[in-house]
Structures are given as structure tokens and as C-alpha cells.
Amino acid sequence: MTWDIEVDVAVVGGGACGVMTALRAAGDPGLVVAVFERSAREGCNAAISSGSLAAGGTRFQAAAGIDDSPRRHAEDILRASGDEEWRPVVEALCAAAPRIVEWLADTGYPIEIGTDMPRAGMTAPRLHTDTGRLGGARLMRHLRALLAARDNAAFVDEARAVDLVSRDGEVTGVVVAQNGALQRVRAGAVVLAADGFAADEALVEQYLPHLGTPFYGGVSTSTGDALPWALRLGARLRNMGAGLRSGLVVVDHGTRVSPALPFNGAVLVNLDGERFVDEESKGYSSMAGVLRRQPGERAAMIWDAAAMAATRESEMMRECLAAGAVQDRATLGDLAASLHLTTGQADRALAPLPGRRRLTAPYHLAWVTHGLLATQGGLVIDPSGRVLDEAGAPIPGLYAGGGTACGLAGPHSDGYLSGNGLLSAFGMGWIIGNHLAERTTRAQVQ
Ligand SMILES: Cc1cc2nc3c(=O)[nH]c(=O)nc-3n(C[C@H](O)[C@H](O)[C@H](O)COP(=O)(O)OP(=O)(O)OC[C@H]3O[C@@H](n4cnc5c(N)ncnc54)[C@H](O)[C@@H]3O)c2cc1C
Incomplete structure (x- = not known):
């Protein structure tokens, strides 16, 4: 040789x-x-x-x-x-x-x-x-x-x-x-x-x-x-x-919102207007599977100014903001219209889980879906x-x-x-x- x-x-x-x-x-x-x-x-x-x-x-x-x-x-x-x-x-x-x-x-x-x-x-x-x-x-x-x-x-x-x-x-x-x-x-x-x-x-x-x-x-x-x-x-x-998945991928952009958002009050609402998961209970890899089972394999992640202030310095949120992947909604009515819900339905969807805080207007919104980042086997x-x-x-x-x-x-x-x-x-x-x-x-x- x-x-x-x-x-x-x-x-x-x-x-x-x-x-x-x-x-x-x-x-x-x-x-x-x-x-x-x-x-x-x-x-x-x-x-x-x-x-x-x-x-x-x-x-x-x-x-x-x-x-x-x-x-x-x-x-x-x-x-x-x-x-x-x-x-x-x-x-x-x-x-x-x-x-x-x-x-x-x-x-x-x-x-x-x-x-x-x-x-x-x-x-x-x-x-x-x-x-x-x-x-x-x-x-x-x-x-x-x-x-x-x-x-x-x-x-x-x-x-x-x-x-x-x-x-x-x-x-x-x-x-x-x-x-x-x-x-x-x-x-x-x-x-x-x-x-x-x-x-x-x-x-x-x-x-x-x-x-x-x-x-x-x-x-x-x-x-x-x-x-x-x-x-x-x-x-x-x-x-x-097994894979490293992400349930934080923004639809049409491919950027990811911060995994810290749910710990700062962010909520997920699906296309049927339902709050389908305790957002803090899942890691982002596990959340990907939950999102895959939702109508349209997506959901709206909704947060407010306080959650934005706590997360905006992360590289993920900076990328989202630079890509125009975050939408702003001034009032609950505006948010409800984006979700095709009545204001009352949107208000109920945003009801905080026990021990969590209520989001306040103005709101931020990103439609998130599931992605694969890397394999683990x-x-x-x-x-x-x-x-x-x-x-x-x-x-x-x-x-x-x-x-x-x-x-x-x-x-x-x-x-x-x-x-x-x-x-x-x-x-x-x-x-x-x-x-x-x-x-x-x-x-x-x-
Ligand atoms: C978007 C994203 C965000 C992530 N964020 C985190 C995080 O914050 N924290 C965390 O712990 N993990 C994170 N991960 C996972 C982490 O990046 C990977 O687990 C890690 O980089 C794997 O390291 P590695 O050295 O095996 O592979 P890599 O870092 O991917 O390096 C592999 C290298 O091998 C080269 N290569 C491939 N085939 C050949 C070949 N035949 N010959 C020569 N070279 C070859 C590739 O070109 C590449 O440069 C993230 C992954 C992604 C995709």
C-alpha cells in the first residue's frame, strides 16, 4: 500500500x-x-x-x-x-x-x-x-x-x-x-x-x-x-x-423563535383556535411532534412586549426580527382577526394556565411548525x-x-x-x- x-x-x-x-x-x-x-x-x-x-x-x-x-x-x-x-x-x-x-x-x-x-x-x-x-x-x-x-x-x-x-x-x-x-x-x-x-x-x-x-x-x-x-x-x-427536532420554526421563514418565549408567558393556539399544550412542559424537540399533530401542522405562537424584552437579544429572535418573521398586533381584536376568531374566543385562548401571567396588548405573533435540525442516532x-x-x-x-x-x-x-x-x-x-x-x-x- x-x-x-x-x-x-x-x-x-x-x-x-x-x-x-x-x-x-x-x-x-x-x-x-x-x-x-x-x-x-x-x-x-x-x-x-x-x-x-x-x-x-x-x-x-x-x-x-x-x-x-x-x-x-x-x-x-x-x-x-x-x-x-x-x-x-x-x-x-x-x-x-x-x-x-x-x-x-x-x-x-x-x-x-x-x-x-x-x-x-x-x-x-x-x-x-x-x-x-x-x-x-x-x-x-x-x-x-x-x-x-x-x-x-x-x-x-x-x-x-x-x-x-x-x-x-x-x-x-x-x-x-x-x-x-x-x-x-x-x-x-x-x-x-x-x-x-x-x-x-x-x-x-x-x-x-x-x-x-x-x-x-x-x-x-x-x-x-x-x-x-x-x-x-x-x-x-x-x-x-431519534432526531433533534424543533417546534419553533417560523413558517415561510425557517428561522426559529426563542425556546425561552413559553417561559415568559407565550402561548400556542392552533388553526382551530385551541390552546392544545402546556407550552412550558415541552422541550422544543418534543414540541415538534405536538405541532405535527395539529391542523396544518402549525400553530400561532403569541407573546407580548414583556416576553419580547426578555428574549430579543437571543440570536434566534434577532434572526426572526431581521427576517420579518414576527408580526405585530396592536389589540386583542387585531390578534383575533389574524387567528380567524372572535375577540371572545381569542381572549379565552389566551387565558393563562394556573400560576402563569396573562399576556397584554400589543401582541407579537409567529406561525410556527416542526423542523428537523439534526439526527441523533x-x-x-x-x-x-x-x-x-x-x-x-x-x-x-x-x-x-x-x-x-x-x-x-x-x-x-x-x-x-x-x-x-x-x-x-x-x-x-x-x-x-x-x-x-x-x-x-x-x-x-x-
Ligand atoms: C440550527 C441548529 C441549531 C442548533 N443549536 C444548538 C445549540 O444551541 N446547542 C447544542 O448543543 N446543539 C445545537 N445544535 C446541534 C449541534 O449543532 C450539533 O449537534 C453539532 O454541531 C454536531 O457536531 P458535529 O461535530 O458532529 O457536526 P458538525 O458541527 O455539523 O460538523 C461536521 C463537519 O463534518 C463535515 N463533513 C461531513 N461529511 C464529511 C466527509 N465525508 N469528509 C469530510 N468532512 C465531512 C461537515 O462539512 C461539517 O463541517 C443545533 C443544530 C442546528 C442545525
């Missing part, structure tokens, strides 16, 4: 998991690390994400008087997912999360605890975000700049991995298509960080037919490229019917990110994290808790990168 390039660590995909893996592995100056990215121009989900990082037990929470811990975080995730079998992975990720958030801050990233970001299923405020609320693009720019400053790491763009190379069941490299030619990259370890398959209609139809035809809100590069390569080597798939890994085969043994030389690996939602999309996506990606990147760096250090000592 002839090789075109030799590295210690080859990372497939330069999004959240891939860049974090590379940064941590390259912390060992004895390792040469290469990230092969299909297309930074088309982008990764991390860069279009809200950039909200779930972590329990950070110094930012402590400073805000919030009592939280990795254990409590893990219990929240497992309560939502019911996926006890995945507990070791969940606990490993939750243990890494506060260290990642604090490390990010120490690298100069402006981060804070989002005390104004309540989410269903979260027993303590634990979403951390950049101080300007600019979303994931800013975070990914920061991380890629850190990687660019490393002498022993390269980010190779427009380089789509197309296959793995293996010998006697051990992964020895990866084949990359670049400038019309195939490059054979020899690697001591290959890390699959190419995200899931939500952009591949046939795979979504195969594994998630129950979603119907949702709006797709992720990037075009999530086509599940890495899954067949790993399956050929005996890897296993898990929880393939994927390869079975162990808590170190090693890809496991049918017998539960690690496939030598092969790691996976982020959306390529099985996620944290459990078997159903309803089990997705806010922040799970980047936790899986950054968390497993952190774990795998550290593991690879430690492994060579140990090998050198021996």
Missing part, C-alpha cells in the same frame, strides 16, 4: 467534534494531526447553531449562585431520554462539560451562564453562551483560529473523506478526495466527526419516517458519509429513529469514543463523536434535552483528543 500523506491522527469533519478533537490531540506536540473538512464554505451545524453549551458545575454557575453538578446534568439527560444503557457515555460527557466551558473561557472566548435561558427538563440553568449572543459561528471561528495557531495540526478544507482504509480489522487510514484526486492518508487513529445524516432524504425516510416532511434546518453536509464505512468494519448503529461508541463492533469490542484505530455517534436523546426525539448536540460533539472531541494525546505520552514513557 502506498500512502500520500502520513499523520498520527486523521479527523474526518471540521465541525464541533472534529476541531475540538484536533485541538486536544495537538496539545501533544509529539502528534501530527490533520482535519479533513468536506466544505467549510457549506459549513457545519455547529456554526449555524445557537452555540448554547450545556454544562453542570461551572465556575460561572457558582458565581451566579446556581447549585449544579455533572451528576445532576447527567440525571436530567437520562430522565428525558430513559436511555440507561447509555449512562456511561452520558456521565463521561457531563464530567467533561464544565472543564470544556472553563477551558474555552481561559482561551479568551467571552462566555457567560445564560440565566435567562430556561429550558424544559433542565433542573438548573446550565446553558452557557457567548456574551454577545452571536451563536455558534463566533465559537467555531474562535476554535478554528486556535487550531490554526498550532504547528502540529492542519485544517484541510475542500477535502471530503470517501472511505476508510483497514487491514485485518484495524483502521490504518482514510481516503480523501481533493482537487479531483484521491489521497491515501495513513493515520494511527481515525476520528469520525462528520455529523449525522439529516441532509440525506433517503436515510431520513428510512430511519425517521414518522417525522413526515419536516422543514430541514441543518447544513447540506450532514449526509451520513461515515456510517457505511464503519458498518463494513462491523460497527453497530443505535437509536436511529449513530455509531455505538464507548465512553472514550472508541467505535465498538457487534461483540462490543473496540475496532482498533477508529473513534467517533458528535452526530456520527449515537446521541443522548435515547430512542425518540422527545428525549432530546437542549444542549445535548454540542455536548456530544465538543464533549466527545475533548475526550477523544485527550485520550489520543495521553496514549502517545504513555507509549513514549514505556
Whole structure:
């Protein structure tokens, strides 16, 4: 076998998991690390994400008087997912999360605890975000700049991995298509960080037919490229019917309203003028299923000036406002007309649930529907990110994290808790990168 390039660590995909893996592995100056990215121009989900990082037990929470811990975080995730079998992975990720958030801050990233970001299923405020609320693009720019400053790491763009190379069941490299030619990259370890398959209609139809035809809100590069390569080597798939869904997608715009709106009094009214759900009781992924069952698969999200003031600085609301996705209604009568209701019917629909406040005019309105943002099923890994085969043994030389690996939602999309996506990606990147760096250090000592 002839090789075109030799590295210690080859990372497939330069999004959240891939860049974090590379940064941590390259912390060992004895390792040469290469990230092969299909297309930074088309982008990764991390860069279009809200950039909200779930972590329990950070110094930012402590400073805000919030009592939280990795254990409590893990219990929240497992309560939502019911996926006890995945507990070791969940606990490993939750243990890494506060260290990642604090490390990010120490690298100069402006981060804070989002005390104004309540989410269903979260027993303590634990979403951390950049101080300007600019979303994931800013975070990914920061991380890629850190990687660019490393002498022993390269980010190779427009380089789509197309296959793995293996010998006697051990992964020895990866084949990359670049400038019309195939490059054979020899690697001591290959890390699959190419995200899931939500952009591949046939795979979504195969594994998630129950979603119907949702709006797709992720990037075009999530086509599940890495899954067949790993399956050929005996890897296993898990929880393939679960997705990160959103019930906050604005019809005709594709932007999302803030998940904090229901916690500030916003109500949902369907085309029949019915209030059909306790808005605070559902996470946005689970709300997607509720919306799919409504007439026209949509409902009006209605809120007022106080709710707007509490949420407008989020990147999601800024995008909605810039897109013209929010309608204003001065009076209850105006609002009722938009909902094809009488003023009395609209007044009844807005009646607050026990313990909640009543919205007051003027009102804001957005018609929301369900969307799919990313898939949550994927390869079975162990808590170190090693890809496991049918017998539960690690496939030598092969790691996976982020959306390529099985996620944290459990078997159903309803089990997705806010922040799970980047936790899986950054968390497993952190774990795998550290593991690879430690492994060579140990090998050198021996
Ligand atoms: C709109 C939106 C908002 C979100 N908001 C949040 C949030 O606030 N908090 C949260 O926790 N999660 C959020 N998520 C989920 C989160 O973004 C993902 O779970 C996370 O980015 C997955 O990380 P990843 O590294 O697996 O994939 P990505 O970040 O998508 O990176 C994968 C990379 O692999 C590349 N790639 C694909 N195939 C190949 C190939 N064959 N060869 C080389 N490269 C390849 C892609 O081009 C891409 O750059 C959001 C998702 C969306 C879509």
C-alpha cells in the first residue's frame, strides 16, 4: 500500500467534534494531526447553531449562585431520554462539560451562564453562551483560529473523506478526495466527526419516517458519509429513529423563535383556535411532534412586549426580527382577526394556565411548525469514543463523536434535552483528543 500523506491522527469533519478533537490531540506536540473538512464554505451545524453549551458545575454557575453538578446534568439527560444503557457515555460527557466551558473561557472566548435561558427538563440553568449572543459561528471561528495557531495540526478544507482504509480489522487510514484526486492518508487513529445524516432524504425516510416532511434546518453536509464505512468494519448503529427536532420554526421563514418565549408567558393556539399544550412542559424537540399533530401542522405562537424584552437579544429572535418573521398586533381584536376568531374566543385562548401571567396588548405573533435540525442516532461508541463492533469490542484505530455517534436523546426525539448536540460533539472531541494525546505520552514513557 502506498500512502500520500502520513499523520498520527486523521479527523474526518471540521465541525464541533472534529476541531475540538484536533485541538486536544495537538496539545501533544509529539502528534501530527490533520482535519479533513468536506466544505467549510457549506459549513457545519455547529456554526449555524445557537452555540448554547450545556454544562453542570461551572465556575460561572457558582458565581451566579446556581447549585449544579455533572451528576445532576447527567440525571436530567437520562430522565428525558430513559436511555440507561447509555449512562456511561452520558456521565463521561457531563464530567467533561464544565472543564470544556472553563477551558474555552481561559482561551479568551467571552462566555457567560445564560440565566435567562430556561429550558424544559433542565433542573438548573446550565446553558452557557457567548456574551454577545452571536451563536455558534463566533465559537467555531474562535476554535478554528486556535487550531490554526498550532504547528502540529492542519485544517484541510475542500477535502471530503470517501472511505476508510483497514487491514485485518484495524483502521490504518482514510481516503480523501481533493482537487479531483484521491489521497491515501495513513493515520494511527481515525476520528469520525462528520455529523449525522439529516441532509440525506433517503436515510431520513428510512430511519425517521414518522417525522413526515419536516422543514430541514441543518447544513447540506450532514449526509451520513461515515456510517457505511464503519458498518463494513462491523460497527453497530443505535437509536436511529431519534432526531433533534424543533417546534419553533417560523413558517415561510425557517428561522426559529426563542425556546425561552413559553417561559415568559407565550402561548400556542392552533388553526382551530385551541390552546392544545402546556407550552412550558415541552422541550422544543418534543414540541415538534405536538405541532405535527395539529391542523396544518402549525400553530400561532403569541407573546407580548414583556416576553419580547426578555428574549430579543437571543440570536434566534434577532434572526426572526431581521427576517420579518414576527408580526405585530396592536389589540386583542387585531390578534383575533389574524387567528380567524372572535375577540371572545381569542381572549379565552389566551387565558393563562394556573400560576402563569396573562399576556397584554400589543401582541407579537409567529406561525410556527416542526423542523428537523439534526439526527441523533449513530455509531455505538464507548465512553472514550472508541467505535465498538457487534461483540462490543473496540475496532482498533477508529473513534467517533458528535452526530456520527449515537446521541443522548435515547430512542425518540422527545428525549432530546437542549444542549445535548454540542455536548456530544465538543464533549466527545475533548475526550477523544485527550485520550489520543495521553496514549502517545504513555507509549513514549514505556
Ligand atoms: C440550527 C441548529 C441549531 C442548533 N443549536 C444548538 C445549540 O444551541 N446547542 C447544542 O448543543 N446543539 C445545537 N445544535 C446541534 C449541534 O449543532 C450539533 O449537534 C453539532 O454541531 C454536531 O457536531 P458535529 O461535530 O458532529 O457536526 P458538525 O458541527 O455539523 O460538523 C461536521 C463537519 O463534518 C463535515 N463533513 C461531513 N461529511 C464529511 C466527509 N465525508 N469528509 C469530510 N468532512 C465531512 C461537515 O462539512 C461539517 O463541517 C443545533 C443544530 C442546528 C442545525
